[in-house]
Amino acid sequence: MKQDELKKAAALAALEYVEEGSIVGVGTGSTVNHFIDGLVNLRERITGAVSSSEASTRRLARHGIPVIDLNEVTDLPVYIDGADEIDPALCMIKGGGGALTREKIVAAVATRFICICDSSKQVGTLGAFPLPVEVIPMARAYVMRELAALGGRPVVRPDFVTDNGNVIIDLHGLRIAAPVALEEEINQIPGVVTNGLFARRGADVLLLATQTGVERHLHR
Numbered sequence: 339m340k341q342d343e344l345k346k347a348a349a350l351a352a353l354e355y356v357e358e359g360s361i362v363g364v365g366t367g368s369t370v371n372h373f374i375d376g377l378v379n380l381r382e383r384i385t386g387a388v389s390s391s392e393a394s395t396r397r398l399a400r401h402g403i404p405v406i407d408l409n410e411v412t413d414l415p416v417y418i419d420g421a422d423e424i425d426p427a428l429c430m431i432k433g434g435g436g437a438l439t440r441e442k443i444v445a446a447v448a449t450r451f452i453c454i455c456d457s458s459k460q461v462g463t464l465g466a467f468p469l470p471v472e473v474i475p476m477a478r479a480y481v482m483r484e485l486a487a488l489g490g491r492p493v494v495r496p497d498f499v500t501d502n503g504n505v506i507i508d509l510h511g512l513r514i515a516a517p518v519a520l521e522e523e524i525n526q527i528p529g530v531v532t533n534g535l536f537a538r539r540g541a542d543v544l545l546l547a548t549q550t551g552v553e554r555h556l557h558r
C-alpha cells in the first residue's frame with residue numbers, strides 16, 4: 339500500500355472510537371482529512387465536531403458536519419489527530435501543518451487522544467522531524483536566539499502565518515531524549531505560544547497503519 343492508503347486505513351479505523359450522540363475533536367492534516375471524509379457516514383449519529391484549524395473547519399462544513407465552538411463544550415470523549423513523529427511512549431511531534439496550538443488546546447479538553455498514523459511516523463527517539471514552535475511575530479528574533487541556545491538550528495517557516503496570526507519557527511537537528519522537559523522548557527520562553535511536542539499530554543491510543551494491517555498501541 340502507498341503512504342496515502344495507509345493514512346486512510348488508520349483514519350477509517352478511528353471511526354469506531356466515535357461515540358454515538360457525542361461531539362468529536364478533529365485534528366488537522368492529510369490523515370485527518372480521510373477521517374473527516376469517513377465521518378460523513380456517521381453524520382446523523384453525532385452532535386458535531388470541534389475543529390483544530392480553519393482547514394478542517396472548512397472540510398467539516400463542506401460535508402455538512404456541524405462545527406461547534408470549543409467554549410460551548412465540556413465533554414469531548416475523543417480527539418482524533420495525526421502526528422509527524424510518535425515514539426514508543428506515544429509522545430509526539432506535531433505541527434507540520436502549523437495547527438499545533440489549536441490542536442493542543444482541543445487535545446487538552448478531550449478525554450482520549452487517538453493518534454492516526456502510517457508507519458513512517460513511528461520513531462525510537464523524537465527529533466528528526468523539525469520541531470515546530472508557534473511564536474508571536476514581535477518575539478521572532480529573540481525566540482530564534484533562545485532556541486539556538488538549546489542546541490538546535492531554528493528556521494522561520496517561509497510564507498506561513500498560523501490561524502492565530504503568528505509565525506512558526508522549525509527547530510532542526512535535535513535529538514529529543516526528554517520530551518516532557520523540552521516541551522516545558524520551550525513553552526517558558528516569552529513569545530512562544532506553544533511548541534509541537536505533545537509529551538505532557540501524549541496520545542492514549544495509536545492506530546498505526548502498516549503493510550500487514552492497522553496496529554493498536556495503548557499508552558502504558
Ligand code: 5RP
Binds near residue numbers: 366367420431432436
Ligand atoms: C498538523 C499536524 C498533523 O497532524 C501532522 O503534520 C501530520 O500530518 P499528515 O497527516 O498530513 O501527515 O500536526 O499541524
